[in-house]
Amino acid sequence: MAELTPFLTILSFVITMIFIFWRPKGINEAIPATAGAVLIFLCGSVSLADIGDIGTKVTGAAVTIMATMVMAIALESIGFFNWVAAKMLKASKGSGIRLFWLTNMLCFLMTLFLNNDGSILITTPILILLLRNLGLKNHQKLPYLISGALIATASSAPIGVSNIVNLIALEIIGMDLYLHTAMMFVPGTLGLLFLTFLLYIIFYREMPKKIPFFPKPIDYSKLSALHPLQSEPDRSKMRQQTKLMVSVLAFVLLVRISLFVASYYSISVSMVAVVSSIILLGWRWWYLKISPLDLLKKIPWHIFVFAFTMYVIVYGLHNIGLTTLLISYIEPIVSSSLFNATLVMGTILSVLSNIFNNHPALMIGTMALTEMGLDPITLKTIYLANIIGSDMGSLLLPTGTLATLIWMHILRGNQVKISWSKYIGVTILAIPLTVAFTLTILYFWVDLIFY
Numbered sequence: 503m504a505e506l507t508p509f510l511t512i513l514s515f516v517i518t519m520i521f522i523f524w525r526p527k528g529i530n531e532a533i534p535a536t537a538g539a540v541l542i543f544l545c546g547s548v549s550l551a552d553i554g555d556i557g558t559k560v561t562g563a564a565v566t567i568m569a570t571m572v573m574a575i576a577l578e579s580i581g582f583f584n585w586v587a588a589k590m591l592k593a594s595k596g597s598g599i600r601l602f603w604l605t606n607m608l609c610f611l612m613t614l615f616l617n618n619d620g621s622i623l624i625t626t627p628i629l630i631l632l633l634r635n636l637g638l639k640n641h642q643k644l645p646y647l648i649s650g651a652l653i654a655t656a657s658s659a660p661i662g663v664s665n666i667v668n669l670i671a672l673e674i675i676g677m678d679l680y681l682h683t684a685m686m687f688v689p690g691t692l693g694l695l696f697l698t699f700l701l702y703i704i705f706y707r708e709m710p711k712k713i714p715f716f717p718k719p720i721d722y723s724k725l726s727a728l729h730p731l732q733s734e735p736d737r738s739k740m741r742q743q744t745k746l747m748v749s750v751l752a753f754v755l756l757v758r759i760s761l762f763v764a765s766y767y768s769i770s771v772s773m774v775a776v777v778s779s780i781i782l783l784g785w786r787w788w789y790l791k792i793s794p795l796d797l798l799k800k801i802p803w804h805i806f807v808f809a810f811t812m813y814v815i816v817y818g819l820h821n822i823g824l825t826t827l828l829i830s831y832i833e834p835i836v837s838s839s840l841f842n843a844t845l846v847m848g849t850i851l852s853v854l855s856n857i858f859n860n861h862p863a864l865m866i867g868t869m870a871l872t873e874m875g876l877d878p879i880t881l882k883t884i885y886l887a888n889i890i891g892s893d894m895g896s897l898l899l900p901t902g903t904l905a906t907l908i909w910m911h912i913l914r915g916n917q918v919k920i921s922w923s924k925y926i927g928v929t930i931l932a933i934p935l936t937v938a939f940t941l942t943i944l945y946f947w948v949d950l951i952f953y
Contacts (some may be wrong), residue, residue, distance in 0.1 A: 507545050508822040514541040515815055519858055523901045525827040528911070531904065532804035532811065539811035540769075541656040547818035556813050562772045563669030564806040566761075567617055569775035573757070575800045576782050577750065581791055583612075585747045587628045598710035604722045605629065606698050609650045613657035615754050617664045618893075618905045619805065621654040637711050640919060645705035647913070647920065648928055649698070652897055655905040656697060659893040659940075660690030663761055663771070666809050667861050668889060671868040675885050679765035683795040686886050689947050693894060693940030700932040708870055738856045753782065807906070809861070825870040833874055840880060841945050848941040852895025852933075860896040860903050864888055887941055895937045897927050 508770050518538030522531050522802055542548050577583060591606055594601040613623035633643045658665035662672050662682040672682060758777040764774045783794045819825075832850065836843040847867065854863035867888045871881055896902030900922065913920055 503660050507547050509691075510545040511542055511547040511822050513820045514538050514545065515819060515862075517541075518815060519862075522859065522940075523907075525907075525911075530602045530804050531907065532807040535808050535811040537813070542815050542818035547821045548814055552821070553814065556810065556817060560806075560810050561675045562770070562808055563666050563673060565772040566663065566669060566775045567666040568801065568806060569772070569779040570617050571620050571801060571805075572779040572797055573754065573782055574616045574624060575797055576779075576786050578624060578756070579796070580746075580748055580750070580786065580790060582747055583624050583628060585743065587632060591632060594689045594713065596713055598642075598713045601713060602649065602702065602709055603616065603698075605646045605650050606653045606701075609654035610694065613654050613664050614661065615758055617666070617697075618655050618658040618903075619802075619908060621657070622651060622905045622909050622912070625650060625654060627916070630912075630916050630918060631683060634867045638710060638713070641708055642710050643918065644920065645701070645709045645923065647918065648925065649681055649701040649705065651698050651909045651930070652701065652900070652932070653694060653698060655897060655903055655909075656694055656894045656936075659693065659889055660687045661762075662686075662889075663758075665893060666805065667864050667892065670809065670813065671864050671885070671889070674865075674868045674872060675881065676773055677882055677885065678768070679771055680762055681882070683762060683884070685948060685951075686889065686944070689886075689940055689944040690890070692943050693890070693936055697894070697932055697936040700935060702930070704928055704931055733787035733823070741926055782925060805904075812861045813865060816862045816869070819862075819866065820869050825866060825873060828866065828870045829873060832870070836874060836876070836880075836884060840948075842886040843884050844881070844941050847884050848891040848895065848937060850893025852898065852937055853889045853891075855892050855896030856899045856902045859901065860892040863896070864892040864947070867892075879948070879952050883944070886944055890937060890940050890944065895933060896942060898926070898933045 515538065518534050518541075521529075521534035521537075525531070539548075543553070586608065590604045591601070594604055609621060609625050612625055616624075626647070629646055630643075633646060660683070662668040662679050668682075672679065744764060757775075760774050760778065761771050763769075764771050783797070787794060832846065835846045851860075851863055851867050854866065857863075858866075868885060871885055871888070874881075876884070891910050893903075897906065900906045910920075
């Protein structure tokens with residue numbers, strides 16, 4: 503049996519990834535991941551001690567992301583995101599080009615303040631409803647839907663707290679959230695701007711230059727149960743609503759800042775996220791009389807299960823020697839120069855993410871780095887190159903990230919047709935250039951601030 507362990511482990515991994523990509527009858531990603539983890543455990547490549555170690559690494563990241571999603575669901579229930587979308591539509595002033603930039607800004611901010619999966623779940627239905635309300639044809643919707651999804655997902659690169667796999671990898675590498683942001687925010691944000699400009703060039707001809715300035719009223723009730731304030735059109739209620747939403751926005755911004763302050767002072771980031779979520783839920787219950795019990799059904803609990811079980815699978819691959827094999831190939835390149843290491847590792851993670859999905863790819867790459875005996879700055883720089891490959895390079899195929907899988911599922915549910923060929927026709931032009939640009943900026947930024 504022992505001699506079959508490597509073969510059975512790899513077979514379990516391959517079958518699991520096929521079912522995660524395929525999702526027959528729309529099954530949740532956590533189901534094949536859980537089945538794969540059980541098979542890996544039964545193969546003997548992961549022990550109970552390994553599972554305990556995995557629990558310590560995954561729990562903090564999962565709790566932080568769950569707390570952030572609780573906040574997102576609470577904000578949705580008071581109509582915050584619908585209010586933002588209505589303001590965005592008004593600010594477009596009848597310009598399809600202005601709407602393009604506002605759409606990408608909205609998706610960037612949603613990921614920055616919440617997380618990439620939450621951003622996709624919230625912004626995609628709102629964008630679909632907005633675009634239908636404007637009466638756009640299917641091909642005219644693509645610039646907004648595709649660019650919004652790409653920006654929402656890639657926006658998790660500048661700050662580690664916007665992506666659960668980034669948080670898990672931070673725990674492995676021994677890097678705090680504050681340092682991650684100091685090293686990554688400038689390169690990541692410049693990379694996002696570069697990506698947005700590329701998308702603007704690609705979509706310019708398809709983009710409607712003019713859109714209805716006063717579109718018909720939007721039925722936001724299709725998206726969420728809104729507070730009564732939103733159904734009363736008089737100006738005093740509208741001003742009251744605006745005041746409420748601005749106050750909520752200020753609270754979310756304060757929470758986001760507090761996560762980085764907590765990281766800087768070695769305070770538990772997950773604890774701060776949980777306390778902040780409880781405060782927002784308590785306020786919602788007191789002020790809007792909405793019970794927190796509705797969250798039990800709305801919280802995507804499967805994300806925690808997915809993250810944990812995927813880590814079990816990757817740990818099994820690590821234990822049978824996959825990371826050792828990877829190290830033997832990449833260590834000579836990493837040792838040659840930091841610039842080469844940055845470009846090569848970012849490219850490798852991009853390829854692995856599109857083949858295997860970015861969750862296992864980033865975990866495998868991160869484990870490999872920890873065993874190379876690199877100095878702290880080199881280790882962290884190459885880790886950030888991995889993040890760029892995982893968060894940006896993974897977007898070449900729609901199966902590269904969980905967020906884009908969710909996005910495709912939402913589109914199908916709303917009868918919006920975006921073929922793989924159309925998606926890849928955009929990403930093949932935008933993603934490789936963006937990854938190369940961002941990796942280069944990362945190298946020069948690290949060289950500027952640390953050397």
